[in-house]
Amino acid sequence: MVTFPAKVIEPIGRFLRREEKKLVKRKKEITKADPFEDVRRLSDNAAADADAAEQVGHERARAMRDQVDRKLIQVKKALTRIKIGKYAICEKCGQMIDTDRLMIMPETTVCIKCEKKKEK
Ligand SMILES: [Zn+2]
Numbered sequence: 001m002v003t004f005p006a007k008v009i010e011p012i013g014r015f016l017r018r019e020e021k022k023l024v025k026r027k028k029e030i031t032k033a034d035p036f037e038d039v040r041r042l043s044d045n046a047a048a049d050a051d052a053a054e055q056v057g058h059e060r061a062r063a064m065r066d067q068v069d070r071k072l073i074q075v076k077k078a079l080t081r082i083k084i085g086k087y088a089i090c091e092k093c094g095q096m097i098d099t100d101r102l103m104i105m106p107e108t109t110v111c112i113k114c115e116k117k118k119e120k
Contacts, residue, residue, distance in 0.1 A: 004088050012106050013082045016075050019107065023072040027065060034061035071107065078107040090114055 004012075031037050035054040081087045088097050090111035097111045110118070 009082055009087055012087070012102075013079065015106060016079050016082070020072065020075045020079065023068050023075065027068045027072070030061050030065045030068065034058055034065075037061075074107045074109070077109050081109055092117075 034057065036058040077091075078087065081089070081091070088099075088102055089095070090097055090113075091109045092114035093111060095111050095113075097108060101108060101112055108115075
């Protein structure tokens with residue numbers, strides 16, 4: 001079975017751990033910016049349009065947080081794959097993931113073929 005040499009995996013692992021920290025921080029920032037997370041506003045009987053604005057802000061914050069969450073899960077998965085020595089091997093079909101794909105998305109754990117299958 002073909003695997004990446006440690007000297008290639010190591011910097012990827014470092015990069016992914018940095019990404020993980022960044023994403024955790026980003027998630028905290030989004031949570032802080034979410035008007036619904038601000039407990040002081042819970043007792044605030046603001047005008048209806050202000051509520052609408054908060055609703056939009058909340059929806060946006062939630063969408064952003066979901067996006068960060070998904071990426072974070074993916075980064076953690078990739079780090080686990082490194083730990084068990086299965087980085088760059090598709091978790092679905094067991095084939096090597098294209099290196100070009102890994103360059104763009106180092107956190108990916110599935111090959112392009114399986115990714116396309118999933119989208120269908
Ligand atoms: Zn695959």
